[in-house]
Amino acid sequence: MKKVLAIAATTVLIASLSFGQQLGLHEVGGGIGYVSVSFNSTSTQTVGGWLLAAHANLGELAKDLDLVPDVQYFSTSKDVNGGTFKVSNFGINANVHYNIAMEGMIKPYVGAGLGLNFLSTTAEASYTYVNPFTGQTTTQSASVTGSDTRLGINLIVGANYKLNDQMTLLLEPRYVIASDFDNFQIKAGVTWALK
Secondary structure, eight states: OHHHHHHHHHHHHHHHHHHOSSOSOOEEEEEEEEEEEEOTTTOSOEEEEEEEEEEEEOOEEETTEEEOOEEEEEEEEEEETTEEEEEEEEEEEEEEEEEOOOSSSEEEEEEEEEEEEEEEEEEEEEEEEEOTTTOOEEEEEEEEEEEEEEEEEEEEEEEEEEOSSSEEEEEEEEEEEOTTOOEEEEEEEEEEEOO
């Protein structure tokens, strides 16, 4: 089912690109934010940390509908039951933003997209024990690492605040549905106009 959904979404995106009137690299930007990751299948643990992002506005697919791909990276860890759980993700996303027409300096938008998430996790634990024969204290460590690639669905709301003709500030909350790797993000950033 996931493959069918991915193929259908990719087909729609490619078909939409052929109708774009003004596609090209119009704006680039970056941002920082906070991410909270939930692992639904293995535990109820939540891990939070900082993220870095870069985005581009490739123009309008249709009236008020912009193609805005982005890349994001985060790496964070949490101490759990005497051990450390680390998670990192590199995501490549193809998003579409619908710009809500409003008067004023703040321009809200809603959006959705698909992303490839390259996930890596590490669990580390150390324990100390006393050897009953020698009386010496010994510490042992163990580590398990895994990686996976997950298709994600991005649900986006946000707002742009135009400072001048060249620079725009943005604030963007996002929820990513990626199997048992769901995460909530909130990002602040800057966009620079190129044309």
